[in-house]
Amino acid sequence: MEKVREAANTSELLVEKRGAVAILTLHRPQVLNALSDSLLREVTSEMEQLDQDPGVRVMVLTGGDKVFAAGADIKGMAEASSAQMQISDRLANWERIRKISKPIIAAVSGYALGGGCELAMSCDLIVASEKAVFGQPEILIGVMPGAGGTQRLTRAIGKYRAMEFILTGSRFTAQQGMEWGLINRVVPPELLMEEAMALAEEIASKPPLAVRLAKEAVSWAQDVELGEGLLKERQHFYKLFDTEDQKEGMRAFLEKRKPNFKGK
């Protein structure tokens, strides 16, 4: 296992590599991992670096066992003007996370509220502990979700449920989230990282180019009209026939042996 290192010279984000999986841990315990501009920027930059790192195939984003993130740092924006909010690079960071090509798994325990819930939903899969609590409480402090909450939550759990949570600011559990299609797996708190790692390692064992294009294609399903999505899916499918891993995968099947994928 590679030594834990601190990213970007602060102690607010910890990055560790275990084999082909990189684990990013939010670490601002005194404010329940509230996402300051600088922390969000670090998460984004670190993800971009890991996206370019050939040794990494999957990322796991967590806040540890107590809290995922209680939202954007309210202290940092309480007195901000609309213009200041708009010119901050916050929105750009969210867009950059959306462009990460490797799969990201959120491993959530405790509160995932506001920007914290939005950050979990920016990931590709969500594994949650039984103690995880989700919500978009922005309405309680005079605003509304601004980093994808109204769109991603609605697409995941449906308009009527999302409307209720966003208009009342009430919270829902991991179990509810799983029943509604937002959460992949709910596990006892002590098994959270084990389960997230097992899922990450399973995906990391798959041919990386196919994983990357498949992630992109699934994401289109939320973004584009069906005809366009099907067309783009087919283009990605054809592209994979230019890869060695496609030849290896199909030959291995026919030769009744395990494939050895190289990411080429």
Ligand code: DAK
């Ligand atoms: N920001 C700053 N500090 C926070 C915080 C937050 N979001 N959440 C908690 N803390 C701090 C508390 O102030 C407290 O600090 P001290 O008093 O000890 O100095 C410490 O963390 C422990 O919190 P509590 O004492 O409140 O702990 P409890 O267990 O009693 O309650 C709680 C936990 C999570 C229920 C409560 O802390 C809470 O309601 N927190 C706020 C949750 C919230 O409203 N989240 C949404 C924030 S708004 C943008 C896009 C999106 C956004 C912003 C910009 N752009 C595109 C520009 C996102 C906005 C949001 O997320």
